[in-house]
Amino acid sequence: MAAIETGLRQAEALNSKMNDLRERLEKYINLKHYTDNHKNVTPKGNAKLMRMCLIAGLSDTEKRTKDDLNMQMSSNSIHPTLFTVHNLNGILASLIKLRYHNLDINWEDNISKSKVVNAEIFRGFDILMKGNTLHDWLKVSTAASIKAGQIPFLNLNIGSYDGDINAYLDMNSKNVTNTQILVAGTTGSGKSNLLAVLMNEMRSLSVESNYPVNFLFFDYKGEFSDMANNDWLRHFEVDRSAILDPMVDPLPFTPFKNFVGKTQNEINLYSTELANALLSIDRATISANMSERLSSAIINAYKDTKGKPINFTQIIESYTELQPEKDREKTDSVKAVLSQLERSNLFSNEDRIDLIGNSFIVKMDKFPNDGPIGKAIVYFIVSKLNAIYENLPVQANDKEKVELRHFTIIDEAHYMLGFDNKPLRDLIAVGRNKGMSIILATQNMDAYKSKFFDFYANAQYPLIMKQQSINDSVLKDMYGVSGSELVEIKQAIAGLQKGELIIKNNDAILMGLGKKYKKIKVRHLI
Structure with missing residues (x-):
C-alpha cells in the first residue's frame, strides 16, 4: 500500500x-x-x-x-x-x-x-x-522519554543520485561546518520545487520534536502565498495565518532596534549602518552632509523615544529639523526615500508576533523586485532577525548533532546582494552558533560572489540547477578545477533537465579521484 x-x-x-x-x-x-x-x-x-x-x-x-x-x-x-x-x-x-x-x-x-x-x-x-x-x-519508559526529547537529525532527503540512491543533505551533525544553502537556477529549472522540498524536510523531521525548526520565506513570485496553491501549505505544517502581506496590513512588528539600557555608542554605530542602508536600498546619490544629517536624525529620534524603537515618521521629522531653515519644505533625495517608506506603511510600531517561534511566508510579488520597498522589507526583516538572534542562547548540542532553530529563505536573492548588506552578512555569521540556517536562491551562481561578500565560499551546500550561463571563475573557485575537468562540469550543467542539480562531491575533491560533482534528481513535491 x-x-x-x-x-x-x-x-x-x-x-x-x-x-x-x-x-x-x-x-x-x-x-x-x-x-x-x-x-x-x-x-x-x-x-x-x-x-x-x-x-x-x-x-x-x-x-x-x-x-x-x-x-x-x-x-x-x-x-x-x-x-x-x-x-x-x-x-x-x-x-x-x-x-x-x-x-x-x-x-x-x-x-x-x-x-x-x-x-x-x-x-x-x-x-x-x-x-x-x-x-x-x-x-512510557524513561528511555523512550529521553529519546523523544533528543535533537532531531536533520538529514534532508531531497531526491536521488543515479541508480535511485537517496540523496541527503546533512544539516546539523557535527560533521558539517555550517548550514547555509545556495540555490541557483534559471526560470523553469525546478527551483521552487527544490525550495519546497527543503522546507518540507526540515519541518517534517523536526516539527514534533522538542526542537522544531521554523522558517521565514520571502515569496517573491507569490506562488507559496497564492490561494490557488493553498494545499502547498500542509507540506510545511502551516496554514494561511502564516501568510504576511504588507500590501494588506503592516507587518506585525517594528523593524527598528530597541536601545533601552544600551550605550550611546551602540546607537551611534547603528545610526551609521541604518543611514547607509536606507540610501543603498534606493541607490540615492547624496552629499556627505546629507548622509551625516541622516545619521544624526536617527540618533535624535532615539533621544526622543528614550531608546525605544523609532519609526520612519520620527526620522523624517528629526531630519527636517536638522536641515537649513530655507530647505525644510523641500524634498531632497534622503527625504524622498524616507517618505516613500513612510507612505508604504510597511511595519507596525510594536512586536505582535514571534518571528522565531513561528513560521511565516512574506508575500512579495506586488512589489518591484529591484525597487526600494521590496528591498526595504527584506533588509529590515533580516535586521530584525539579527536583533532577535543576538539575545538567544547558544544552540543546544549533543554528541552527534546541534540544534537548528530557524531558517530564512530569500528567493530572487540577487536583489539583496548588490549592495553592502550588513544584516545579511551578520545573519550568516550569527547563525553559526545560534542555530540558524539561511537559504538563498537566485538565477545564476555568479550573483553570490559580490564585491561586498563571497557568499558561496561560506556556504555548506551550493546547489546548481540549469543556468543560462555560468562564469568559469566561479566553477574554478567552487570545485578547484581547470582544463578538461572544468569543461566536464560546464557540460554537466548545460545538460541538466528540470528538477536536476549538481552538488559538490567532497570526497572526490578531498581524495583527488573521480568526478568533482554529483547529479541529483530532486523529488517532486509541488
Whole structure:
C-alpha cells in the first residue's frame, strides 16, 4: 500500500474530536495548581494526537465493516508527518492493510484511503476516551522519554543520485561546518520545487520534536502565498495565518532596534549602518552632509523615544529639523526615500508576533523586485532577525548533532546582494552558533560572489540547477578545477533537465579521484 501518507483529507468531525482529546490530555499532564511562574501546558497541533489515535485504533482487532467508512469529508488535508515521523509509514501502512483485508478498498483512490485512515483515528479516539485508557497509554519508559526529547537529525532527503540512491543533505551533525544553502537556477529549472522540498524536510523531521525548526520565506513570485496553491501549505505544517502581506496590513512588528539600557555608542554605530542602508536600498546619490544629517536624525529620534524603537515618521521629522531653515519644505533625495517608506506603511510600531517561534511566508510579488520597498522589507526583516538572534542562547548540542532553530529563505536573492548588506552578512555569521540556517536562491551562481561578500565560499551546500550561463571563475573557485575537468562540469550543467542539480562531491575533491560533482534528481513535491 505505497504512499498511503500522501493526499489524505480530514473528515469533518476530526478537529472537534482532537480538541476533546486535547482537553482530556491536559487534565493528565497539568497540575491542579501552579505558582505564578508556571502555567498549564497545552499540546500544540493535531498531528501527535491523530497519531496516538491511529495507533490505538489499529491495536483493536475487531472486524472492520463498510459502515465504519460512512463519514463526511472536508477539504482540509492530513499532513504526511502522521505517517513519516519516526519512520512509522511502513508499519502503519501494513497494519491498515491487515485490518481492512476483508473489505474491497480502492487504495489508489485518495477519498477511500482518507476514509480508512479517519475511521481508524475515530476508533482510537473512542478507545482513548474510555475510562483511564488514555492514562495507561501515556505510561512510557524513561528511555523512550529521553529519546523523544533528543535533537532531531536533520538529514534532508531531497531526491536521488543515479541508480535511485537517496540523496541527503546533512544539516546539523557535527560533521558539517555550517548550514547555509545556495540555490541557483534559471526560470523553469525546478527551483521552487527544490525550495519546497527543503522546507518540507526540515519541518517534517523536526516539527514534533522538542526542537522544531521554523522558517521565514520571502515569496517573491507569490506562488507559496497564492490561494490557488493553498494545499502547498500542509507540506510545511502551516496554514494561511502564516501568510504576511504588507500590501494588506503592516507587518506585525517594528523593524527598528530597541536601545533601552544600551550605550550611546551602540546607537551611534547603528545610526551609521541604518543611514547607509536606507540610501543603498534606493541607490540615492547624496552629499556627505546629507548622509551625516541622516545619521544624526536617527540618533535624535532615539533621544526622543528614550531608546525605544523609532519609526520612519520620527526620522523624517528629526531630519527636517536638522536641515537649513530655507530647505525644510523641500524634498531632497534622503527625504524622498524616507517618505516613500513612510507612505508604504510597511511595519507596525510594536512586536505582535514571534518571528522565531513561528513560521511565516512574506508575500512579495506586488512589489518591484529591484525597487526600494521590496528591498526595504527584506533588509529590515533580516535586521530584525539579527536583533532577535543576538539575545538567544547558544544552540543546544549533543554528541552527534546541534540544534537548528530557524531558517530564512530569500528567493530572487540577487536583489539583496548588490549592495553592502550588513544584516545579511551578520545573519550568516550569527547563525553559526545560534542555530540558524539561511537559504538563498537566485538565477545564476555568479550573483553570490559580490564585491561586498563571497557568499558561496561560506556556504555548506551550493546547489546548481540549469543556468543560462555560468562564469568559469566561479566553477574554478567552487570545485578547484581547470582544463578538461572544468569543461566536464560546464557540460554537466548545460545538460541538466528540470528538477536536476549538481552538488559538490567532497570526497572526490578531498581524495583527488573521480568526478568533482554529483547529479541529483530532486523529488517532486509541488
